[in-house]
Amino acid sequence: MSTRRVQLRDVAQARSGDKGDLANVAVFAPTGAMYAAFLRELTAQRVRAHFGRFVHGEVDRYEVPNVRALNFVLHQALDGGAARSLRSDPLGKSYGSLILRMEIEVDDAELDGVEVGRRPPR
Amino acid sequence: MQFDTGVKPSPCSPFVRSIRIGAGQGFYGDSVDAALDVARSGDVSYICFDALAELTMAILQKDRFRDPAAGYARDLPAFMSALLPICRPRGIRLITNAGGINPAGAAAAVREVARRLGMDDLRIGVVLGDDITSRVGELQASGAALSNLDTGASLDEVRDRIVFGVAYLGCAPVVRALEMGADVVITGRVADASLFVAPMVHELGWGMEDWDRLAAGVVLGHLMECSAQSTGGNFSGDWWNVPDLDRPGYPVCEVRQDGSALLTKPAGTGGRVSFDTVKEQLLYEVLDPRAYLNPDVVADFTSVQLRDAGQDVVEVSGVRGRPRPDDLKAILGYLDGYAGTIAIGYSWPDAVQKAQRTAELVERMVARSGLKPLDVVTEMIGVDSTHGSAAPIPDDPNEVVLRISARFATEAEAKRFPRIATPLGLNGPPFIGGGVAPQGARALLGVWPSLLPRQLVEPGVEVSVDEVAAV
Numbered sequence: 001m002s003t004r005r006v007q008l009r010d011v012a013q014a015r016s017g018d019k020g021d022l023a024n025v026a027v028f029a030p031t032g033a034m035y036a037a038f039l040r041e042l043t044a045q046r047v048r049a050h051f052g053r054f055v056h057g058e059v060d061r062y063e064v065p066n067v068r069a070l071n072f073v074l075h076q077a078l079d080g081g082a083a084r085s086l087r088s089d090p091l092g093k094s095y096g097s098l099i100l101r102m103e104i105e106v107d108d109a110e111l112d113g114v115e116v117g118r119r120p121p122r
Numbered sequence: 123m124q125f126d127t128g129v130k131p132s133p134c135s136p137f138v139r140s141i142r143i144g145a146g147q148g149f150y151g152d153s154v155d156a157a158l159d160v161a162r163s164g165d166v167s168y169i170c171f172d173a174l175a176e177l178t179m180a181i182l183q184k185d186r187f188r189d190p191a192a193g194y195a196r197d198l199p200a201f202m203s204a205l206l207p208i209c210r211p212r213g214i215r216l217i218t219n220a221g222g223i224n225p226a227g228a229a230a231a232v233r234e235v236a237r238r239l240g241m242d243d244l245r246i247g248v249v250l251g252d253d254i255t256s257r258v259g260e261l262q263a264s265g266a267a268l269s270n271l272d273t274g275a276s277l278d279e280v281r282d283r284i285v286f287g288v289a290y291l292g293c294a295p296v297v298r299a300l301e302m303g304a305d306v307v308i309t310g311r312v313a314d315a316s317l318f319v320a321p322m323v324h325e326l327g328w329g330m331e332d333w334d335r336l337a338a339g340v341v342l343g344h345l346m347e348c349s350a351q352s353t354g355g356n357f358s359g360d361w362w363n364v365p366d367l368d369r370p371g372y373p374v375c376e377v378r379q380d381g382s383a384l385l386t387k388p389a390g391t392g393g394r395v396s397f398d399t400v401k402e403q404l405l406y407e408v409l410d411p412r413a414y415l416n417p418d419v420v421a422d423f424t425s426v427q428l429r430d431a432g433q434d435v436v437e438v439s440g441v442r443g444r445p446r447p448d449d450l451k452a453i454l455g456y457l458d459g460y461a462g463t464i465a466i467g468y469s470w471p472d473a474v475q476k477a478q479r480t481a482e483l484v485e486r487m488v489a490r491s492g493l494k495p496l497d498v499v500t501e502m503i504g505v506d507s508t509h510g511s512a513a514p515i516p517d518d519p520n521e522v523v524l525r526i527s528a529r530f531a532t533e534a535e536a537k538r539f540p541r542i543a544t545p546l547g548l549n550g551p552p553f554i555g556g557g558v559a560p561q562g563a564r565a566l567l568g569v570w571p572s573l574l575p576r577q578l579v580e581p582g583v584e585v586s587v588d589e590v591a592a593v
Contacts, residue, residue: 013358013398017407020176020272020453020571026405028398052511064411066424067401073409075272079499083180084458084566086499086527087507091177094508096358101512120362 003107009100010117012038016095023077023092025099028069033110035068041104047072050102051095072099137327137379143318143342144374144388146205147171147218148349150178150195154204156349156372156391161208164374164388168321169209171201171218172314172347179311180455180567182222183286193224194231202235202306210241210305217296217317221308223286225250228308233590242591247304249295251583252311254287254452254574264578268454271571280456280570287454289579292417292446293339294330296320302587313417315343326379330418337421337443338381340414345385345403345438346373352385352403354393364399366392375438382439384431395434404428413444415451417576420444449573450580458568459496462539462561463527465503466546469555470520476551477502477524483550484526487542493535495528521555529566536563 008014013028027042029035048059057075064071078092079085144166146157150173160169173195186193198220209216221228229248236244254261258281262268268277288311297320299307309317319339322328328335345352350370357364371391377383387395404423408414411423420443427440464484468476481500488495501507503523505515526543530536540560547554 013402015356015358015402015406018176019407019409020569022272022409024405024408026402026408028401050512054510060410062409062411064405064424066426067404067428069401069405071405071408071411080458081569082177083455084529084568086461086463086497086529088501088503088525088527089508093356098509098512100358101509118360120360 001107001109003105005103006106006116007101007103011114012100014096014099016092018078018082018091021076021078021081023074023095025072025074025095026069027099028067030115031113032068033112034106034114035065037104037106037110038070039063042070042102044072046102047099051077051098138325140376140378141168141321141325142166142374142376143168143170143321145170145346145349145372146216147173147201148347148351149173149175150181150220151197152349154201155369157201157205158208159369159388159391160372160374161205161212161214163390166214166374167325168215168217170317170321170346171216171220172317173218173220174222174311174314176453176569179223179286179288179453180569183455183567184565186223191227194222194228195220198228199231199235202232203239206236206239206241206244210244215300215305215321217307217320219309219312219314219317221248221310223253223288223310225308225310232306232308233593236590242589244590245303245305245587246590247299247302247307247585247587249291249299249307249309249312249583249585251295251579252288252291254289254579258284258287258454261574261578266574266578268452268572268574271573277570280568283456283458284454285457285567287452289450289452289574290417291450291583292316293320293323294418295583295585297324298585299587300324302585304587314347315340315416316418318343318346319418322377326377331445333419333443333445334441335381336419338383338438338441339377340416340419340421341423341426341441342375342377342383342385342438344414345400346375348403348406349373350393351406352400353387353395354399357394357399357402359398364394368392381441382437384435385438386435395436397428397430397436400428400436415447417446417450419446448575450576452572452574454570454572455567456570458566459529459531460533460536461527461529461564461566462536463525464540464543464560465523465525466543466554467521467523467556468551469553471518473519473522474502474505474515476553477522480524480546480550481526483546484543488539491538491542493530493539493542495530495539497529499527501525523556533563533565
């Protein structure tokens, strides 16, 4: 079976939020098969590397199968927290979009029933 | 004219079988329009308003610094002026945490509004006792370490810089105010979701150890507290197909006695309620989904079943809960210096290189000036401010805004910082496009999360309900 590389923006939903200096980033799969691919591909370690200098602490991963989501908790990730942050995005609202930039390897079966790459009209 | 409040009396129970509750506000600064839609066409008996976030507590504290009578959400009187004339005739009761760090002051302001509207018989409930600002020493003497929940650090690190402290209360004092007949309940730091749980407990007769139902209430409250974030706002799916986000309907839920519920929005409003919009909000600001901590219950968010149940209707069911935590969450705010910010826009060609050069020039000017920044964050808006090193630098963008924000020990330094860069408007790289005038210094507040044994807080919680005419 052949595999291909997809960017999460083409297959996933995401939302991020703040709690003190912690940020959470939830990424949602459209199907059970794609959720299985997320479980395999989206490790806490990979997410931490992807977020680079924004995250100074650990990254925890939680599985949320009832909504086919992975919830990542990023420690020391908001420049000390919203009310003392110097950043232009003090609440980490854009972290959801940052995770959608990640790419994963999926096989054809995992793409079954997934509408890939929906875009707003230009 | 008759209004159906959605409350259906049961023949064999003093409690109703289902209750309809609406959301009226998602944050301090929200518009009142959506709350008016909920009041007029949401068919609800209660509207709950979440005005508080960690950042909001810090903002309200800054207000109280300047004026001891302040410290509550300033837009509360405007909300009440607009809503009471519609809600009062329909018997819709309003619950808000807009009291911030001064619920008594907020109640006084709402009384003024009620008098002006001729509602002398309006009953206003106030919940006090969440404020621990002046109790830190006493609490520590009673055995609460108040160490940092995230890092484990000792409070001694920030002890002498603390400016506010609040404990998160659960739904019980709000339930008490409803039992005492309050038409409007004003609180301080009651947990966001608990504002919504209170009318469920009050109307549906849930017990305070009925963990599954309380957890169901917390999930529903969580889905409603950020207003349109569950009805199509900030939706990362096909957002371009979500209709009329200029006036989205805020969430309305019909909760049954067993805790299952239908989540929807008022007819005729914009937005969308679907499995895909609601699931995003389910995990917003959530840490461990198996153990979402609320003052009244530990809710298991992995037990929640969401199901599309019609146009703009999602069924929420299956929620499981576990006994409440022994401790309450508390947050303390402490002074953490002052920020000064420089922002200069550069236009094509070579906008990135111009911004990078200017960042170097500013660094040299700061070194020469004697200013001592404690931290500096340099961003190129349009290039790296949101995705950092994960995104490639675009080849030759049309424009870039260089933003440098620095933290200083003193306000004077933070004010001086942006001014040292103003000569670069004439002296620096060419083609400034869209400069930003130097901004004033901003006081920075660190937020210190902690835990507090509930027996050190709950005995001091006070609930009062008074008719406007009686005060």
